[in-house]
Amino acid sequence: MKRCQTSIIAYNYQAWYNTCMSLGYELTIEQTQKLSMTPELIQAIQILQYNNEELNEFIKNELLENPLLEVERERGETDAADNNSDINIDELREKVAESGYEMDFSSDYHTDYAQDFSYERYVSFRYSLIEYLLLQLQLTEMDEDHAAVGRFLIHNIDDNGYLTIELEEAAETMNAELSLVEETLEIIQTFDPPGVGARTLCESLMIQLRQKGELSKELEKVLCDHLEDIACHKITAIAKELGKTEKEVQHFTDIIKSLEPKPGRAYDSDRTVKYVIPDVVVEKSGTDYRISNYDAGTPSLMVSSYYGSMKEEMGKDAELSKYLNERMNSAVWLLRSIEQRKQTILKVATAIVEHQKEYFDKGEHYLKPLTLKQIAENVCVHESTVSRAINGKYMQTGRGVLEMKYFFTSGVKSDDGDDLSSSSIKAKIKEIVGEENPNKPYSDQKIVEILNNEGIDISRRTVAKYREAIGILPSSKRKRY
Numbered sequence: 001m002k003r004c005q006t007s008i009i010a011y012n013y014q015a016w017y018n019t020c021m022s023l024g025y026e027l028t029i030e031q032t033q034k035l036s037m038t039p040e041l042i043q044a045i046q047i048l049q050y051n052n053e054e055l056n057e058f059i060k061n062e063l064l065e066n067p068l069l070e071v072e073r074e075r076g077e078t079d080a081a082d083n084n085s086d087i088n089i090d091e092l093r094e095k096v097a098e099s100g101y102e103m104d105f106s107s108d109y110h111t112d113y114a115q116d117f118s119y120e121r122y123v124s125f126r127y128s129l130i131e132y133l134l135l136q137l138q139l140t141e142m143d144e145d146h147a148a149v150g151r152f153l154i155h156n157i158d159d160n161g162y163l164t165i166e167l168e169e170a171a172e173t174m175n176a177e178l179s180l181v182e183e184t185l186e187i188i189q190t191f192d193p194p195g196v197g198a199r200t201l202c203e204s205l206m207i208q209l210r211q212k213g214e215l216s217k218e219l220e221k222v223l224c225d226h227l228e229d230i231a232c233h234k235i236t237a238i239a240k241e242l243g244k245t246e247k248e249v250q251h252f253t254d255i256i257k258s259l260e261p262k263p264g265r266a267y268d269s270d271r272t273v274k275y276v277i278p279d280v281v282v283e284k285s286g287t288d289y290r291i292s293n294y295d296a297g298t299p300s301l302m303v304s305s306y307y308g309s310m311k312e313e314m315g316k317d318a319e320l321s322k323y324l325n326e327r328m329n330s331a332v333w334l335l336r337s338i339e340q341r342k343q344t345i346l347k348v349a350t351a352i353v354e355h356q357k358e359y360f361d362k363g364e365h366y367l368k369p370l371t372l373k374q375i376a377e378n379v380c381v382h383e384s385t386v387s388r389a390i391n392g393k394y395m396q397t398g399r400g401v402l403e404m405k406y407f408f409t410s411g412v413k414s415d416d417g418d419d420l421s422s423s424s425i426k427a428k429i430k431e432i433v434g435e436e437n438p439n440k441p442y443s444d445q446k447i448v449e450i451l452n453n454e455g456i457d458i459s460r461r462t463v464a465k466y467r468e469a470i471g472i473l474p475s476s477k478r479k480r481y
Contacts, residue, residue: 044337048344049388052277055338056298062334063301068327069334072302129161129196129267130154136191142184149174149184153197161196161264162204195263202227208259218242222252230256233477246481278396280349280404282360289360291350293342294396301338303331344381348389351378352407359407360397365428367421370408420456426466428456433472438480 198204209215358366390404409421
């Protein structure tokens with residue numbers, strides 16, 4: 001027994017000693033694999049997720065920073081630029097004189113015209129709401145006191161057309177009589193658009209009815225006392241309180257709902273013009289579709305030929321050689337990244353069109369469910385790459401310019417095994433509601449039963465969600481009398 005205990009103690013000591021001796025610093029060589037994000041790879045990922053507008057801005061910055069990059073011009077454009085300096089002004093003057101027209105050649109019009117020409121000059125001008133009201137104020141016959149108060153009140157009207165300042169505060173600020181401010185506001189409330197300058201929704205609607213000549217005591221009472229009930233479609237409650245029939249109240253509500261609750265929203269407020277530039281164009285060719293990149297708005301880049309002429313200088317100056325080589329590598333990588341972006345977007349768009357061919361042929365009812373994973377497997381890339389390729393990108397099709405995300409929808413299974421997207425089900429719900437009897441509108445449960453009869457297994461909760469998403473009111477608010 002003693003010998004056994006002694007052996008155990010000796011073994012434990014030896015194990016402790018080996019452990020202590022293994023601790024410490026030492027140099028070892030081992031092979032490992034890891035993914036590192038180089039600056040070039042990060043740039044390629046960023047370029048992929050840029051839309052056309054962002055890509056153009058990025059290219060402009062690169063053209064400023066990299067002297068070896070330049071925009072590749074078309075041959076005709078190059079010839080025109082080269083021959084621009086060969087214009088004979090005397091010959092041009094003689095031709096104009098022979099034609100009977102007069103033209104001033106005292107300026108550099110002949111050389112500056114091509115540079116100054118822009119289609120933006122032909123974009124129609126639209127007044128903002130404030131400008132439009134001030135223009136009407138100038139055409140109104142009033143004294144300077146009323147005009148000054150009018151300008152102040154107009155500048156306190158918001159984009160929706162409502163006055164945002166109390167009349168007492170306006171009178172105190174302008175150091176004017178309250179009666180003068182009230183008179184001026186009454187004049188402004190006669191301006192176009194109807195309902196502008198009101199302080200409340202009820203006042204704006206009454207102004208619009210008054211200008212139409214449709215304001216009666218009954219309508220005024222409905223507006224003042226039952227505006228919220230009209231929004232909630234409480235026709236029966238209003239009819240009981242007014243002692244009218246439900247059909248008469250329905251007529252009142254139809255008139256009120258035809259009015260504009262935000263009279264100023266039809267006018268430009270911030271002067272911003274928003275354009276959607278498609279990244280991909282889908283054109284039908286027989287029974288198939290041809291998909292191509294839309295490059296009209298993106299400049300085509302090339303490496304400057306000046307780099308070749310600098311090779312002799314590079315051999316003499318090491319610092320210059322290093323700088324130009326770095327710029328050259330950066331330019332080449334940028335060109336590759338832009339080309340890779342085009343090819344990736346084109347492949348993803350082609351896969352989308354192949355999957356949604358029935359939609360392009362027949363319409364929204366035939367839009368199928370589609371996930372990023374399906375396209376990623378088709379194109380042989382990662383799902384994150386597909387996500388970046390469709391983010392903010394648009395596709396020009398025969399059915400309009402659509403965001404590429406539009407084609408990625410969830411869906412349900414039908415009885416025949418086909419997949420139906422949420423968009424196609426929403427279209428079916430819209431169609432069902434459009435064919436219903438307005439006196440007895442379908443409830444959500446009834447819509448479920450109709451869809452079930454068509455082989456679409458869907459819950460009432462899902463129908464309610466889809467109905468609200470496409471802006472259809474519940475049956476209680478769709479009922480007509």
